[in-house]
Amino acid sequence: MRNKFLFISMIAVFMLILAACGEKKTTEEDTSTDSTKEEVAQTQDDSSNENGTRTIDYLGESYEVPDKVERIVVTGAMEAMEDMVVLDVHPVGAIAVGGKFPELYAAVTDKAASIGEKIKPNFEKILELDPDVILGSTKFPEEVQSKLEKIAPTILVSHISTNWESNLNLLAELTGKQAEAEKILSTYKADIEAAKSSLTEKLEGKKVAAIRIRGGQAYVYPKEVFLNPVLYGELGLEVPAEIAKAKSQEAISVEQLADMNPDYLFVQFSTDENADAPNALEDFKKNPIIQNINAFKNEQVFVNVVNPLMEGGPAFSRITFLEAIQQNLDK
Structure with missing residues (x-):
């Protein structure tokens, strides 16, 4: 009986030692975890510039x-x-x-x-x-x-x-707003590809041009400027010689426009840009030389399909102009 009591006592002492060791280990782990969290927080703070x-x-x-x-x-x-x-x-x-x-x-x-x-x-x-x-x-x-x-x-x-x-x-x-920008860009590029597949055959051999009337004068732009990047760079349409030669915003006479003879013509006109020539657009359309251009004869002239203040290059311009092209040319 005495031996049995001694054996039970030894087991109890052993379990107390194990519990104490476990508590010490848990305390050490908790301390280590807290220390790690502090180090991570400190590292994150250090990665930012001190001046915010x-x-x-x-x-x-x-x-x-x-x-x-x-x-x-x-x-x-x-x-x-x-x-x-x-x-x-x-x-x-x-x-x-x-x-x-x-x-x-x-x-x-x-x-x-x-x-x-x-x-x-x-x-x-x-x-x-x-x-x-x-x-x-x-x-x-x-x-x-x-x-x-x-x-x-x-x-x-x-x-x-x-x-x-x-x-x-x-x-x-x-x-x-990086995620929003990525979605805008991917959607636009997919829309360009869809437009190319539907317009390529229809517009083969056709001339498409965009002009802007400012101060009563018609202007064309290089193929990388204004609305042209969408027409020629992204949709891959033929670049008229007059536009290919343009180095910047360049005036184009009615005779030069007649020589270009576009089949489709986009015209941008803002009253703010023609304060001294408020009737410039109507005078332009009534000009007998202009009326003999294919686009005018076939009623394929589109005025202000996008807001005339649009720059042409930014995403908003491109998205809006592409929609206008599809609405007017892909019929």
């Missing part, structure tokens, strides 16, 4: 911007305004045209203050708005850029249409 900023890369340049960008001012960059519409980004300050916001941007200018005209920024107003980031234009002279940079981090948005995807992705990265 991050670095964004855009077209070969690096820009330091706040971690959280909420207050954006757009000045000069109409391309950025169009990107804001497709990404639903609402700036605190935006470009006015003729003293008011164009209807084209109405969806995102509901909370914006006017910061001046396209090429005339109001620096005092921009300073008052306390922006996190300013989106300017690569068309700005250096002195304008320098003044803007003294107010807030400034990124000059490219006016070159071939940079349209980079422009859209820039705004998406600034505002955390």
Whole structure:
């Protein structure tokens, strides 16, 4: 009986030792876990800049911007305004045209203050708005850029249409809308392929052109500018010689347009751009030389199928113009 009692006592002591060891191990694990969490948190803190900023890369340049960008001012960059519409980004300050916001941007200018005209920024107003980031234009002279940079981090948005995807992705990265931008781009590229398959055969051997009337004068643009990238670069239509030779915005006479003799013609006309020639569009259409062009004879002239203030290169312009092409040419 005594031996049995001794054996039970030894087992009890052994179990107490095991429990104590287990408690010590658990305490050590908990301490280790807490320490690991602290190290991870510290590492995450160290990965952010001490001054609460991050670095964004855009077209070969690096820009330091706040971690959280909420207050954006757009000045000069109409391309950025169009990107804001497709990404639903609402700036605190935006470009006015003729003293008011164009209807084209109405969806995102509901909370914006006017910061001046396209090429005339109001620096005092921009300073008052306390922006996190300013989106300017690569068309700005250096002195304008320098003044803007003294107010807030400034990124000059490219006016070159071939940079349209980079422009859209820039705004998406600034505002955390990368997924939305990716969806917009993939959908557009799929729509282009669908349009090509339906239009290629129909428009084979046909000439399609787009012109803009400004100050009472008709202009054409290089194949990479205005609405042309969609027509010639993405849909692969034949480039008329007059457009292939254009180096920039170039005036085209009614005689030159008659020589081109497009089968389909897109005409952009804004009253704001023709204040001194309000009847320019009607005079153009009534010209007997113009009336002999194939597009006019066959009623294939399309006026302002997209808003005349659209730049042509940005995503918003491309999406809208592609829809117009399909509605008017793919019948």
